[in-house]
Amino acid sequence: MTREPIPASAYDMDHAEEVEERRTLAVLVDNEPGVLGRVVGLFSARGYNIESLTVAEVDRGKHRSRITIVTTGTAHMLEQIEAQLLRLVPVAAVIDITKSKRGIERELALVKVAGEGDPRVEALRIAEIFRARVIDTTNESFIFEITGASEKIDQFCELMEPLGLVEVSRTGVLSIRRGKDAG
Structure with missing residues (x-):
């Protein structure tokens, strides 16, 4: 007697075949004390690696800074990073430069x-x-x-x-x- 294979559950799916991608994210934030620490802390707490990080004030009138982050991960992981960055209160926008043809x-x-x-x-x-x-x-x-x-x-x-x-x-x-x- 042969057994029918049990269909794979979405929870059991092997993510080993997911390809890692390199992404450059431009994060526009309010320029206030502790913002960089919160952004970096988000990466650190979740075990995400930052390959490159640059920060500079870009709009003195609005007190806005631009944090450019280069990171690597699976497509799912990178989507999570973007979503979690947008949840931080001082973050005004997250722009995925890598996805932009421009x-x-x-x-x-x-x-x-x-x-x-x-x-x-x-x-x-x-x-x-x-x-x-x-x-x-x-x-x-x-x-x-x-x-x-x-x-x-x-x-x-x-x-x-x-x-x-x-x-x-x-x-x-x-x-x-x-x-x-x-x-």
Whole structure:
């Protein structure tokens, strides 16, 4: 006698096949003490990781700041993050820049490279290709300023590694949407 398979319950569904996505969220908040702590606390309490975080006041008249958060998770987890952020009282809006076809993301990095001779010349050649600017130089090192997508900065740093990469300082991701409307 063979048994019929029992239909899977929605509660038993395996979520292992869900793909993780990277998202950039712009969170407009009231600029008041403790707001950043509440936003970060929401991520921390639920075990969500923040890959990049930038904050700046964007409207002094309305006392509004923009928090740009880069995070990774399943589609369901990311929807939960958005919904939970919107429940926080000081949050005015959450904009998913990644989902917007008009979204632009950029990052700034300062990259220190030490070297002499051929490695020094090669570092300058690579910097020119990546449109990195030399903002400081000594006989032993350069400091380059580079802007662009995070992946571009990662590649630049990877190429500088064998040439004498000393230190990297990154701003974190900034984002905005094209067009005349805010957000």
